Amino acid sequence: MSGNGVYLIRGGNVLSQGAAGSGDVLVRNGIVETIGQGLEVPEAVLIDASGMWVVPGLVDIHCHLREPGFEHKEDIASGSAAAAKGGFTTICCMANTDPVNDNAVVTEFIKKKGRDAGHARVRPIAALTKGLLGEELTEAGELAEAGAAALSDDGKSVRNANRMRLALSYAKRFGLTVISHPEDADLVNGGVMNEGRWSTALGLPGTTRAAEETVMARDIMLAAVENTGIHIAHVSTAGGADIVREAKRRGIRVTCETAPHYLYATDELVREYDSNTKVNPPLRTEEDRTALIEALRDGTIDCIATDHAPHHLDDKNVEYSIAASGISGFETALAICWTALVKPGFLSPEELFAKMTHAPSDILGLDAGRLEAGRAADIAVIDPCAEWTVDPAKFASRGKNTPFAGHALTGLVRYTICGGKLTYGG
Numbered sequence: 001m002s003g004n005g006v007y008l009i010r011g012g013n014v015l016s017q018g019a020a021g022s023g024d025v026l027v028r029n030g031i032v033e034t035i036g037q038g039l040e041v042p043e044a045v046l047i048d049a050s051g052m053w054v055v056p057g058l059v060d061i062h063c064h065l066r067e068p069g070f071e072h073k074e075d076i077a078s079g080s081a082a083a084a085k086g087g088f089t090t091i092c093c094m095a096n097t098d099p100v101n102d103n104a105v106v107t108e109f110i111k112k113k114g115r116d117a118g119h120a121r122v123r124p125i126a127a128l129t130k131g132l133l134g135e136e137l138t139e140a141g142e143l144a145e146a147g148a149a150a151l152s153d154d155g156k157s158v159r160n161a162n163r164m165r166l167a168l169s170y171a172k173r174f175g176l177t178v179i180s181h182p183e184d185a186d187l188v189n190g191g192v193m194n195e196g197r198w199s200t201a202l203g204l205p206g207t208t209r210a211a212e213e214t215v216m217a218r219d220i221m222l223a224a225v226e227n228t229g230i231h232i233a234h235v236s237t238a239g240g241a242d243i244v245r246e247a248k249r250r251g252i253r254v255t256c257e258t259a260p261h262y263l264y265a266t267d268e269l270v271r272e273y274d275s276n277t278k279v280n281p282p283l284r285t286e287e288d289r290t291a292l293i294e295a296l297r298d299g300t301i302d303c304i305a306t307d308h309a310p311h312h313l314d315d316k317n318v319e320y321s322i323a324a325s326g327i328s329g330f331e332t333a334l335a336i337c338w339t340a341l342v343k344p345g346f347l348s349p350e351e352l353f354a355k356m357t358h359a360p361s362d363i364l365g366l367d368a369g370r371l372e373a374g375r376a377a378d379i380a381v382i383d384p385c386a387e388w389t390v391d392p393a394k395f396a397s398r399g400k401n402t403p404f405a406g407h408a409l410t411g412l413v414r415y416t417i418c419g420g421k422l423t424y425g426g
């Protein structure tokens with residue numbers, strides 16, 4: 001991504017190297033040239049950042065861009081434009097496309113589409129098994145060389161535990177992180193929401209939290225046996241957080257993420273049978289939500305990933321039990337986290353930004369998520385006081401599927417710069 005523009009981001013609260021302070025950021029030739037005070041650069045385009053946070057561009061290590069194969073839901077251009085609007089400059093997309101991203105050709109195709117669109121750095125995550133079938137392993141070496149950011153069969157777990165063990169061992173040889181989607185398909189048993197008081201009240205089949213926790217524990221134990229790292233996707237339960245906490249205490253190299261919706265909403269939201277609340281894993285209870293926030297605070301949960309999962313209206317505009325799972329999340333992620341975590345004082349702004357920038361970047365070794373002189377100019381300018389109401393009709397994403405339409409949120413991305421180029425705002 002080449003940036004010929006010169007930008008002077010003036011008077012913001014600049015978050016650099018873990019510390020925040022008032023200052024100016026000069027962007028030239030695609031890099032952060034200077035971070036300083038009272039900079040005067042006549043040829044620069046001025047961005048007034050007074051009262052705003054100037055932070056590293058957000059990094060998302062879990063999204064779905066739907067291309068190739070499902071362009072009616074989203075494509076790489078629309079998805080990465082939505083990401084830019086959400087403050088993201090690096091996004092890692094899962095492999096459940098059609099064809100599946102289980103070979104270098106598809107990996108290269110996604111990278112090229114991302115570059116051509118120019119809205120964000122698109123880093124494909126390749127499949128762990130061919131066709132996501134849980135049988136034959138993909139060519140990790142070839143995928144690593146093609147630029148895969150990680151390996152995952154996200155959307156389902158690898159059913160056969162021994163195959164998962166082999167996959168972990170194989171991925172380790174090529175330096176690729178394996179991302180586990182912890183879900184026991186048998187235990188899900190047709191469940192469409194969290195199993196509990198609300199599923200009973202609403203008469204909808206519930207999914208036990210054990211469907212998530214058993215596979216999570218299994219995959220962590222397999223990583224321990226192979227003496228390798230593993231990353232757990234979308235932790236949604238209090239018990240899941242406990243499993244990761246205990247594994248870390250034992251010295252197992254596990255990292256994990258949760259998604260904004262689990263920190264903000266609960267299964268009570270399903271009350272109106274809005275299929276936009278259907279997501280996998282499902283929205284859980286208030287006890288889970290509280291436990292996830294605590295796990296973010298104590299470092300058990302390393303990062304926040306959107307699990308942006310856009311769908312076409314037709315995929316959602318059906319009865320709850322057969323509706324597609326997923327939330328279009330890029331454009332609400334930062335505001336939901338600000339509203340649920342920073343505003344009530346659970347996390348400081350610096351702590352939240354860490355969970356959405358260098359922490360996820362470091363998990364996959366992406367070399368992103370830092371705002372420093374000399375580095376690529378990937379920057380988000382965020383207004384922490386702006387209050388706004390979610391209107392999916394205004395989403396850049398083709399997926400208008402959010403259960404948060406009409407919700408009042410605090411915190412708004414005003415500008416995004418990726419590789420020195422203004423990708424949103426202005």
Ligand SMILES: [Zn+2]
Pocket residue numbers: 154155156181233234280
């Ligand atoms: Zn998943």
